[in-house]
Each structure stands twice: as structure tokens, then as C-alpha cells.
Amino acid sequence: MTDQQQSPGVDDLPEQMRVRREKRARLLAEGTEPYPVQLPRTHSLRQVREAYPDLAPDATTGDVVAVAGRVLFVRNSGKLCFTTLREGDGTELQVMLSRDKVGEEALAAWKADVDLGDHVFIRGEVITSRRGELSILADEWRMAAKALRPLPVSHKPLAEETRVRQRYVDLIMRGQARDMVRSRAGVVRSLRESFHQRGFLEVETPMLQTMHGGATARPFVTHSNAFDIDLYLRIAPELYLKRCVVGGIEKVFEINRNFRNEGSDSTHSPEFAMLEFYEAYATYDTNAVMTRELVQEAAESVFGTQVVTLHDGTEYDLSGEWTTLSMYESLSEALGEEATPETPVELLRKHAQRVGAELDPKLGHGKLIEELWEHLVSGQLHAPTFVRDFPVETSPLTRQHRSIPGVAEKWDLYIRGFELATGYSELVDPVVERERLTEQARLGAAGDDEAMQLDEDFLRALEYGMPPSGGVGMGIDRLLMAMTGLGMRETILFPLVKPE
């Protein structure tokens, strides 16, 4: 009664939710706690399974255990009830409640009070059923937590939107959703271990930044009331990690969130997890090797193999050395005509027309090269491939190539057709960096809202001397995509969705 007063509209609820609320109220009225604070559990379901791996059918053990889990299936008959419980790691265990053992009253209460989805506590003997199913024959049961909402049907796939909006339900219903959480945690853990083995230090740099830089992307803007200034949610940690290297943290990494105020699809999310690492005296050659090792070690650690099995059942080989391509050479090959850093913009536009790429006429040489390359080459790349030596003008934080003019020491790592990581020999000359950032600021003033701002403090740091260094950025969500074949919204536990 009081419940109905406390939650007005209870009569308007769908029947199944109303019934469950009434059961909760009845339990309380009978003096039974539907949400007890503690239960004398002695074993996890997994522990029971592991302790009795191969009992014969119809066996008894004399061993009494107390367990708890969520009710997934109920098979009630007159005097003997079966239920299947599941706990957090996905382990399932059958429970049998017989009138002879648990008593008529408790059995009736079981049938009257328990719904699919409830958490229950069971104490009883470990046995096997006649069919050989490992079971607990209850001599006592208690409600552990009453569920007020019905679970979706277990043998039909949940609508994708519901899976994303109500990930908790997805996690209850779908083992693959739980697997992803564990795989992701394993990958992140493996990355950290790989870094620690190599003597890298993990740092956390600002997510709220006063300057917009470190990548070319549109930022989210927010406001600090206390400081009365607008702040940017970071699009990259790069400029702060470089400050670390200047300061003598010569092997440094960060795994954290970036925010980009841009579109979202199966390979893009407004907030995404990013790994960046910087190493003094490394180059884009050595950090490519390390990037490959990080990925291979993560695959080995989480899946036990470098040949991972994707969602669709196909295998994907991450092992061994990876292919390396030159951007200009591979583009020249695809065009059938040589493209170099000297190729004039007009000619590149003609190429674009010829191959059917619709490109913004305002694009300069560097952007045209990258767009043409993406149009003609990137889609062909299935096996892991490092694409090297990008146009200088689109790589404002990258060192000029040591011998090839007009080209930057930068690679992008492509896996299954999408970009997984990027690596540079870092530009550390503060004078050249000032020129590049001044040009970026000019682009910004001209309306390019992806252009970086001129970060005087970053330049000041470089002026104190940054050792020659290599740096890498890798998307964690995309790494999971690469190793599972799933879309980005499956690798992110709670991706951004518009309010219902």
C-alpha cells in the first residue's frame, strides 16, 4: 500500500512490472527482506564448477555449499523445481528445489516469489541430476535482490539500439558483450605491462586545456566558472607529453580519453580512448617496431595467439613483420603516373578528376595527396601496413624527412582498411615549430576550425631543448576493433547516444 503511494502510477505499469513490485511489497509485508544487506555465501558458482569437474550422473557428494546468482531459466514442476543461476563472469549452475528437501512452504514461496532476473541465494548439497547436470539440491533459498523489470527473451537477439542504450541489459543477456569488457580490460592491461617492461612512465596530462592543439580536429568547448575562461576538452595529449620529454621523462605514455566534436560512425566516436607514447632517441623507424610489438603482445596476452579470430569467424594475422609502403610511391603506382612532393596542385586535381575523386577545390598539395591516397590505396590495405612519409604541410608536428625533401617522417598504421595508429619522428626544432604553428594559427584565423592554436608555452618548452624523439598515437577502441572485427560502438561500453 505504502509502495503505491510512494510510486504513483504503479497501476499504469505494464502487468509484468506491476506484478514484480507487488511481490516485493508482499515480501516486505511478510517480513522478508527483498534486498538483504548480506548473505552467507560460501562459494562462487565458478568455484563449485571447478571443484566438481566430472561427477557421474545422479551423484551425491554430501558437500553443502551456499551460492548466489541471477535466475536465468526456471523449470518448475509440481514438487521439483529446476533453475539455472548465472554469476558475473558468466558461469552458470543449476539448482534443484524439491519438496522433500526444502519443504512445502519454501517451495511454494519459491514459485510465488521468484521471477526471471531475480538474484537468489541457495544453500544445499552439491549433486548431479539424473541427466548428469552439476546441481545444488537446495535445503534453503532466499531472495538476494528482487528484479522489478522483466528480462528480454533470451533466445532472440536484443535490438541493437537497446543493447547500446541499456548496456547493463546487454551484459546480462549476451556473453559476447561481457567478453568485450574483459578483452578490452586485458588489452589495456597488456599495454601497460608492455610499457612498464620497457621502462616507460605513465602520466596523466590535462583533459581541460586552455589552448586547442596536438592534432587537427574540431574541439568541444566548455567554460570554467571559477576562472571565467573557456576551455577545450582535449583533442590530443601530444603537446603535454612532449613537455614531459623536455622535462626529462624520456619514456612516457598516457592512456586516456580524447574528445573531438565531429561525426560519429562505426569507426569514430566523439570521445575515444587514446594511447600516446613518446621516447627520447627513438625515431619513426624504431617506434613502428615497438607499436607492432605492443599490438602483438596484447593479442598474445588476451587471446593467446597473434592470429586472432574475428567476430565473423575469419582469422586475422597480426604476427611477424608488417608491410611498409611509401605514401608517394604507392600513390604513384595506383595513379600510373609519378606523384612527388613537387607535383603541382593543378596536376593533382586533374588526377583526382580522372579517378573520380570529388575533392574540395581549395585543398593544397598535402591534403590532395592524402585524399588521393585514401581514395585509391587505403581501401586495398587489409593486412597490417605502415604507410610512410607524408606531405610536410599536413604534418605540423613532424620532423622533415632526413633525406627526402618535402616529406615528413610520419607513418600511419592501417589494419583491415582503417587507421589504427600514427607515428612520427617528432619535430623538436622550436624555430621551425613556431613557423608551422604560426601557419596553423593563420589557417585558424582564416576559418579552419580544425587548425591548432599557437601555444606559446609549448614553444617555450621546446626552446629549453627537447631531445630527438619518436612519438606514437594509437586508438584503443580501434585496437579492439582490429582484434575482434566489431564496430566501435561495440568496443565502447557506453557510447554516446542521443537522449531517448
Added chain:
RNA sequence: GGGGCGUUAGCUCAAUUGGUAGAGCUGCGGACUUUUAAUCCGUAGGUUCUGGGUUCGAGCCCCAGGCGCCCUACCA
């Protein structure tokens, strides 16, 4: 951003040409001491996403909007 498709019971989905909105599972009532998505009998469950319009009559046609998905463009 542009185009297409979808939105119906707790869940997954039907509904012919515009003519009483159905099924399976779930729920509720009953039977059943070895089930595995238990089975059997009975039964309930709807603001058809929202707002407007056309029509004797709209889940269906028209207009506007919300949310989602696909294609397309862009960023990692």
C-alpha cells in the same frame, strides 16, 4: 550535412487494397519429483514514437517533428 528505410504488447516480430491490431516467448491461473528455451491446459496483455491533416473509417495515405539503422560526405 544529403538521401533511403524503420519505429506496433515486457522482448522479438506479423498485420493483404484504408475496414474489429495478431503470433512466439514472457506474464497470470491450473497440472506435473529429473528439467535444460521443460511440457500440457486455460488466460490476460496495446495512447501502433509524438503532433497535425485527408477520410464514413488510418498501424497503413499526406505534412511536421523525435529517435534509430543503412548509403553518402568528413574527422582517428
